[in-house]
Amino acid sequence: NAGVTQTPKFRILKIGQSMTLQCAQDMNHNYMYWYRQDPGMGLKLIYYSVGAGITDKGEVPNGYNVSRSTTEDFPLRLELAAPSQTSVYFCASSWTGDQPQHFGDGTRLSIL
Amino acid sequence: KNEVEQSPQNLTAQEGEFITINCSYSVGISALHWLQQHPGGGIVSLFMLSSGKKKHGRLIATINIQEKHSSLHITASHPRDSAVYICAVNSGGSNYKLTFGKGTLLTVNP
Numbered sequence: 275n276a277g278v279t280q281t282p283k284f285r286i287l288k289i290g291q292s293m294t295l296q297c298a299q300d301m302n303h304n305y306m307y308w309y310r311q312d313p314g315m316g317l318k319l320i321y322y323s324v325g326a327g328i329t330d331k332g333e334v335p336n337g338y339n340v341s342r343s344t345t346e347d348f349p350l351r352l353e354l355a356a357p358s359q360t361s362v363y364f365c366a367s368s369w370t371g372d373q374p375q376h377f378g379d380g381t382r383l384s385i386l
Numbered sequence: 387k388n389e390v391e392q393s394p395q396n397l398t399a400q401e402g403e404f405i406t407i408n409c410s411y412s413v414g415i416s417a418l419h420w421l422q423q424h425p426g427g428g429i430v431s432l433f434m435l436s437s438g439k440k441k442h443g444r445l446i447a448t449i450n451i452q453e454k455h456s457s458l459h460i461t462a463s464h465p466r467d468s469a470v471y472i473c474a475v476n477s478g479g480s481n482y483k484l485t486f487g488k489g490t491l492l493t494v495n496p
Contacts, residue, residue, distance in 0.1 A: 305482070314488060315488060316390065316474075316485075316486035316487055316488045316489070317472070317474075317484075317486040318486075319484070322483065332483065333483075364428075364429060366429075370482075371476075371482020372416060372417060372476060372482055373434070374419065374431040375419075375431060375484070376431070377421075377428050377429040377430070377431075378428060379428040380428060380429075
């Protein structure tokens with residue numbers, strides 16, 4: 275079982291560049307989430323999805339976009355990368371909103 | 387003030403010691419989660435509980451809904467227990483978003 279797979283694991287971007295963080299899950303989970311984790315801070319929710327075609331903003335959505343065309347995939351798009359987006363990004367999924375979440379291994383992103 | 391507060395922020399123990407990590411929250415919740423994150427690693431869900439107590443191996447989680455408090459205990463601690471332990475609460479509603487504490491860094495020395 276692969277669970278939740280995130281790619282890439284590491285990436286360095288220049289200010290103003292764009293990129294897509296990939297997230298895929300093979301558990302047929304309806305709910306998917308994107309978080310960022312900054313040093314000394316709790317995880318913050320960026321965007322979430324309750325099913326294919328349905329997405330909604332979390333606490334810190336500015337500078338990001340998502341799409342959910344299939345149950346399996348939930349990519350996170352960064353447009354015009356800024357140094358403030360340097361962080362570790364985690365994707366997670368769950369059967370329903372009140373079930374434990376399964377996390378990917380994270381993507382460490384640096385913007386210089 | 388963060389809605390979820392954990393204490394202590396850092397904890398160092400000797401192998402074999404009994405460990406307690408605390409979590410207090412200020413909002414009404416439908417469930418509380420304990421998660422584990424090893425250095426440089428991913429995040430694993432340990433427990434989800436809405437009342438009482440749960441046990442898995444050497445780990446025990448308790449929650450007191452009236453006092454808005456939960457504890458995570460580790461019995462007979464081992465160096466492999468060294469990790470960040472994160473408390474998160476689900477305040478329910480239609481979106482089921484989690485609010486996370488900042489985590490407790492546990493180091494168990496041999």
